[in-house]
Amino acid sequence: MDSILVRLRFFTHQNVPGIVLPLGLCQKLQLEPRQQITISLGKRAVSAIVFQDRKNPEGNVVRITSTLRRELSIPHPGLIQLKQEGDVLRIGPAIGILTTGLRPDSRRPIGGRTSFFRDLLDAQKGRGVYYYIFSPDDIDWTRNLVNAWFLRPTKEGEYVWRNITAPLPDVVYDRVPSRTAEKQVKVRLVKERMENEVNLPIFNSGFFNKWGVHKLLYPLDEVNEFIPETHNYASLENLRRMLRKYRMVYLKPKNGSLGFGILKVSRNDHSYEVSYHTSSGNIKRSYSNVQTLYQRIFRSRKPSAYLVQQGINLHTYNGRPFDFRVHLHKNQENNWVVSCMAAKVAGSGSVTTHVRTGGTVIPGSDLLQSIFGNRRYLIEERISNAAVRIAAAIEEAMDIPLGELGLDMGIDKHGHVWMFEANSKPGRSIFKHSRLKKADEFSRNLLVDYSCYLANF
Numbered sequence: 001m002d003s004i005l006v007r008l009r010f011f012t013h014q015n016v017p018g019i020v021l022p023l024g025l026c027q028k029l030q031l032e033p034r035q036q037i038t039i040s041l042g043k044r045a046v047s048a049i050v051f052q053d054r055k056n057p058e059g060n061v062v063r064i065t066s067t068l069r070r071e072l073s074i075p076h077p078g079l080i081q082l083k084q085e086g087d088v089l090r091i092g093p094a095i096g097i098l099t100t101g102l103r104p105d106s107r108r109p110i111g112g113r114t115s116f117f118r119d120l121l122d123a124q125k126g127r128g129v130y131y132y133i134f135s136p137d138d139i140d141w142t143r144n145l146v147n148a149w150f151l152r153p154t155k156e157g158e159y160v161w162r163n164i165t166a167p168l169p170d171v172v173y174d175r176v177p178s179r180t181a182e183k184q185v186k187v188r189l190v191k192e193r194m195e196n197e198v199n200l201p202i203f204n205s206g207f208f209n210k211w212g213v214h215k216l217l218y219p220l221d222e223v224n225e226f227i228p229e230t231h232n233y234a235s236l237e238n239l240r241r242m243l244r245k246y247r248m249v250y251l252k253p254k255n256g257s258l259g260f261g262i263l264k265v266s267r268n269d270h271s272y273e274v275s276y277h278t279s280s281g282n283i284k285r286s287y288s289n290v291q292t293l294y295q296r297i298f299r300s301r302k303p304s305a306y307l308v309q310q311g312i313n314l315h316t317y318n319g320r321p322f323d324f325r326v327h328l329h330k331n332q333e334n335n336w337v338v339s340c341m342a343a344k345v346a347g348s349g350s351v352t353t354h355v356r357t358g359g360t361v362i363p364g365s366d367l368l369q370s371i372f373g374n375r376r377y378l379i380e381e382r383i384s385n386a387a388v389r390i391a392a393a394i395e396e397a398m399d400i401p402l403g404e405l406g407l408d409m410g411i412d413k414h415g416h417v418w419m420f421e422a423n424s425k426p427g428r429s430i431f432k433h434s435r436l437k438k439a440d441e442f443s444r445n446l447l448v449d450y451s452c453y454l455a456n457f
Helices: 023-029 066-072 111-124 185-196 210-217 236-246 290-297 364-398 434-454
Strands: 004-011 018-022 036-041 044-053 061-065 078-085 088-092 094-098 130-134 145-153 159-167 171-174 248-253 263-267 272-278 281-287 306-310 320-330 336-345 360-363 404-411 417-423
Touching: 004 023, 004 066, 018 023, 018 066, 023 044, 023 078, 036 066, 044 066, 061 066, 094 434, 111 130, 111 145, 111 159, 111 434, 130 159, 171 434, 210 306, 210 364, 210 417, 236 248, 236 263, 236 290, 236 306, 263 290, 272 290, 281 290, 320 364, 320 434, 336 364, 336 434, 360 364, 360 434, 364 404, 364 417, 404 434
Parallel strands: 004 061, 018 044, 036 088, 094 130, 094 171
Antiparallel strands: 004 078, 018 061, 036 044, 078 088, 130 145, 145 159, 248 263, 248 306, 263 272, 272 281, 320 336, 320 404, 336 360, 404 417
16 A cells, blocks of 8 residues: 555643544545554554544544654654555654764754755655654664654744654664774674664665675676776786786775875886875876886885776866766665766866865766767766666675665766766765755655655655
8 A cells, every 4th residue: 555645743642542543544544443553653563542533534634642652752743654554554754864973962963964964854844754863872772762863843944953762763874974983883783783683674784895896897797898997906917917908097995985095007108107196286206117106106005905997088178087976866666866967077187086186066967068069968878877777786786775876987088988986875065066956956855765665655
């Protein structure tokens, strides 16, 4: 049965855990007056009595007694969904975002990341969901409850943070912020318990490893045309062989992000050149032979921590290379869709297109239009189709729920599409561009859509 959007209200009745449903809704759900049923919200369930509202037979207002509200720990009234599954009437869905670093501060409960999560929770408006943030420290396993942070409207129409006790959710979106936090014992134990003991679906759990993703994708005929040749160990021999084959390669930290630590190595007619970015700016050095270059690069770096990847001669915009951040989501039908394609144009002298190294974000359609004119639709479709194929391949190969991916993709000077990196916790800085606000909203709504799918609402 499909879920039904209703408006939930509370009324004082101290002794009976009851739910008052309009007559028409009772008939649709085949519920009788005074019938005893199980009502659930998230991972809590209680027995309650059904009452019929004959004064408003066709309305959508459902009233809950104060006793039932307390026993179920219903966090607040408002728009919500009902769904009948067998003998259980479900209220929800309850969508929890798992993170770390929460603190008892009603103005900035997640510190510097508060605005990031505020934007995510904005997508709840009008959707009929309970949407909240919690950390491993906030869970009461004995009662299946969490001490959660909600974004709630005031009487004046403003939204403020409220700390409210709620049930353990129906589905969890993993936004643990870093690999360091991911390794914390409490984080690992909580996720193991959710998956193994309470059958609680978690999507986008953990961080990707560059080499791990490459190993999954490179052997697959359906996507390997998009994957640059990559080697797991930055040995001198691997570097020398790749430079003979491609003239230009990248050395990338296996667990790096935001472009930190990436080096570009090029073979010229009589020298070898390395370029990279530091806090002082962009650095470029030339060496007469590859062995000397290698020794200088790895004087303070571990070769085992780096990949060697085929360099791609990217298409340029105003003489500067560009690539794309392609943001993808699963929708409520469990299909991959592209929510945003933003072009990132490299800064002057930079080895990457990252904004922190001087890169510029431009809506992908604008940049492609300026370069290709009406052919931009063909290029756009080519990139989108490749992105969807890659996302589906990653999810199938990893065999875990993925609702969101950020792919770094590019096109070379021959128009061939390449995928350089896949991110399971993609940042949202591209959405700060004034022309990408609708894409931002679409992306955040898709997170709710996929959560509803996993929660079976």
